[in-house]
Amino acid sequence: MNSKFKIDSVWENYKLHITKEYGFIDLSISPFVIKANDTLLKHNCKKAIDLGCGNGRHSLYLNSLGFDVYASDIDCSKIIKNTKKLNLSNLTIREHSFTAIPYDDDFFDVVLCTSTLHHAILSDIKQGINEVYRTLKPKSYFVFDFLSTLDTSYGIGTEIEKNTFIGSRTGEENIPHHYADENELKALLNNFSFANINKSIYSFYDSKNNQYSSRVFDVIAVK
């Protein structure tokens, strides 16, 4: 642990608490990320980028586990606000798109990208995956999830290109969502030497306490 903030507990509900001393944040961590972390630590991964980090929940989680974390998003205001008081070492925040990753070739041991890569049209997703591949070291890990065509929101809204909809998901009405099946994901990852693709269902609640479930693919690909 090289972080200056303290995790009270990461327990079954996958919640990360940061003590009141630094400003209280209560963030839930994806169980997939917790599980993937076993593989990453086993292979001595150190340098990780969290692409589309949002509020920074996974950046903070990886940082607390000793990773050297590069957090990025097209809008970094949330993670900047959440980490302002923490004075963390080994956390670099930089605003950019996943379609243009401003780091050298073979730079990262891990690229993490949760609930983000499908927020684009297919050409941008392909460009993002090329950028991930370029910036990953050989034999390093791309850990991400991707919306499935089996998700209940598939088909809602306006289809702007095949399997890409605007207006399909509550709270994200103006953002494109691309839905993939397993074959498409395999094709997108064809440069990678290996890809473990698992189907998952996650439940979550909106601000009005309505429950939703999300059908996604959880993927660990190796360059």
Ligand SMILES: C[S@@+](CC[C@H](N)C(=O)[O-])C[C@H]1O[C@@H](n2cnc3c(N)ncnc32)[C@H](O)[C@@H]1O
């Ligand atoms: C649903 S949030 C997920 C945030 C975080 N990864 C998590 O799991 O909590 C999607 C995030 O992707 C970001 N985003 C959308 N398009 C992006 C792009 N082209 N490049 C980088 N980030 C993007 C959004 O700003 C938003 O913060």
